Amino acid sequence: MRMKTRLLVPGPTPTPPEVKLAAMQELIDERTSEFGVIYSRVVSNLKKLMCTDNDIFMFASSITGASESIIQNLFSPGDKILVASNGFFGERWIKLCQAFGLDVIELDFKWGNKIDNEMVKSSISNDPDIKAAICVHCETSTSMVNDVKGFCEAANGVLKIVDGASSLGVCKLKTDEWGIDVLVSGGQKAMMCPPGLSFISVSNRAWKYHLDSRMSRFYFDWSLAKENIDSSPSPWTPAISLIMQLDTAILRMLEEGLDNILQRHIVLGRMVRSGVQAIGLTLFASDSDVNSAVTAVILPDFIPADSFLKSLNLKYGIQVAPGVGELKNRIIRIGHCGYFDVFDILNVLSAIELLLYQYGYHHQFGSAVVAAQKVLVEEEGAIVSDLLLS
Ligand SMILES: *Cc1c(COP(=O)(O)O)cnc(C)c1O
Numbered sequence: 001m002r003m004k005t006r007l008l009v010p011g012p013t014p015t016p017p018e019v020k021l022a023a024m025q026e027l028i029d030e031r032t033s034e035f036g037v038i039y040s041r042v043v044s045n046l047k048k049l050m051c052t053d054n055d056i057f058m059f060a061s062s063i064t065g066a067s068e069s070i071i072q073n074l075f076s077p078g079d080k081i082l083v084a085s086n087g088f089f090g091e092r093w094i095k096l097c098q099a100f101g102l103d104v105i106e107l108d109f110k111w112g113n114k115i116d117n118e119m120v121k122s123s124i125s126n127d128p129d130i131k132a133a134i135c136v137h138c139e140t141s142t143s144m145v146n147d148v149k150g151f152c153e154a155a156n157g158v159l160k161i162v163d164g165a166s167s168l169g170v171c172k173l174k175t176d177e178w179g180i181d182v183l184v185s186g187g188q189k190a191m192m193c194p195p196g197l198s199f200i201s202v203s204n205r206a207w208k209y210h211l212d213s214r215m216s217r218f219y220f221d222w223s224l225a226k227e228n229i230d231s232s233p234s235p236w237t238p239a240i241s242l243i244m245q246l247d248t249a250i251l252r253m254l255e256e257g258l259d260n261i262l263q264r265h266i267v268l269g270r271m272v273r274s275g276v277q278a279i280g281l282t283l284f285a286s287d288s289d290v291n292s293a294v295t296a297v298i299l300p301d302f303i304p305a306d307s308f309l310k311s312l313n314l315k316y317g318i319q320v321a322p323g324v325g326e327l328k329n330r331i332i333r334i335g336h337c338g339y340f341d342v343f344d345i346l347n348v349l350s351a352i353e354l355l356l357y358q359y360g361y362h363h364q365f366g367s368a369v370v371a372a373q374k375v376l377v378e379e380e381g382a383i384v385s386d387l388l389l390s
Pocket residue numbers: 010011062063064065089136138139140163165166186189
């Protein structure tokens with residue numbers, strides 16, 4: 001049965017053909033003007049996607065590396081930082097801050113719930129020593145997308161750091177308008193590139209914190225990176241091929257248009273949510289259009305999620321992500337951020353229907369697919385009839 005493999009996890013995500021090909025170009029020296037042109041184009045296009053005029057720094061690391069650079073470059077041991085967490089990646093930020101000796105105020109919310117920005121606001125106004133507030137935009141472990149605009153308003157007065165790993169290129173994310181001082185993201189989610197590249201935007205206000213910071217650092221030192229900021233990502237060898245791939249991916253994204261990309265993800269998310277619910281499965285997070293990067297689904301009690309995912313991959317070649325942290329073996333996470341279209345969704349829903357049946361869960365065959373198709377018809381009805389007329 002298994003012939004093709006299909007990747008539907010929220011990172012790494014599938015790469016478009018031209019992005020694959022971009023990795024096969026002849027390598028060029030990073031000190032040449034040719035590379036400088038590519039690099040400046042990537043940076044200026046990234047600014048468009050991130051909706052910012054701030055400086056961009058890029059690193060040859062997974063996204064956690066860039067996140068680590070934020071802590072190293074902005075703070076000193078003992079600084080008090082608030083982390084609002086409602087999932088696995090929020091918890092990762094807490095561990096990261098603690099690893100560098102920060103005094104972390106943890107605001108923990110139930111996984112699957114939203115961050116309560118009123119609580120963020122009162123914690124910050126009750127403690128004038130707090131220097132910064134951190135939150136994750138799309139909490140990929142639960143599918144829940146937090147209200148970052150509200151978070152930034154609540155954290156007014158302190159530095160605002162936002163993890164946009166899986167939300168950039170999926171969700172509305174207005175870095176400058178919302179007042180995000182540092183936004184971190186990377187290549188392997190909605191940016192449709194292989195893993196290994198991360199980047200951040202840094203506001204002038206954040207730069208002032210950087211000048212005061214006394215944390216040890218070297219590889220990720222922003223001051224070293226800033227010296228040649230317009231032509232090279234760092235004083236070290238950059239991930240040249242990955243940057244050429246990111247260049248290609250972003251050009252494709254700009255051609256599609258950011259608004260169209262966001263709308264496409266909204267439709268994909270709606271299709272998945274209505275599909276799984278049509279066969280009686282339960283969503284882990286709310287059935288909301290903002291949760292459009294990934295969908296976390298609770299399987300029937302008697303089906304162990306990890307075994308189900310293993311079968312889905314072995315039998316049908318479809319890779320869907322497991323739950324992590326406290327959700328391990330409790331949910332499955334269907335990723336649809338990046339290079340996905342509606343037929344990817346129909347495939348995965350159809351495979352899930354088939355496999356559920358084999359696991360002894362009886363449902364009306366085709367219901368998930370039909371529900372998803374209905375979403376699509378409602379969305380695209382007008383477009384389809386235009387095509388038929390022409
Ligand atoms: C994917 C992801 C990360 C990145 O982790 P790396 O494995 O270091 O690239 C960080 N935060 C969130 C919310 C993510 O989804």
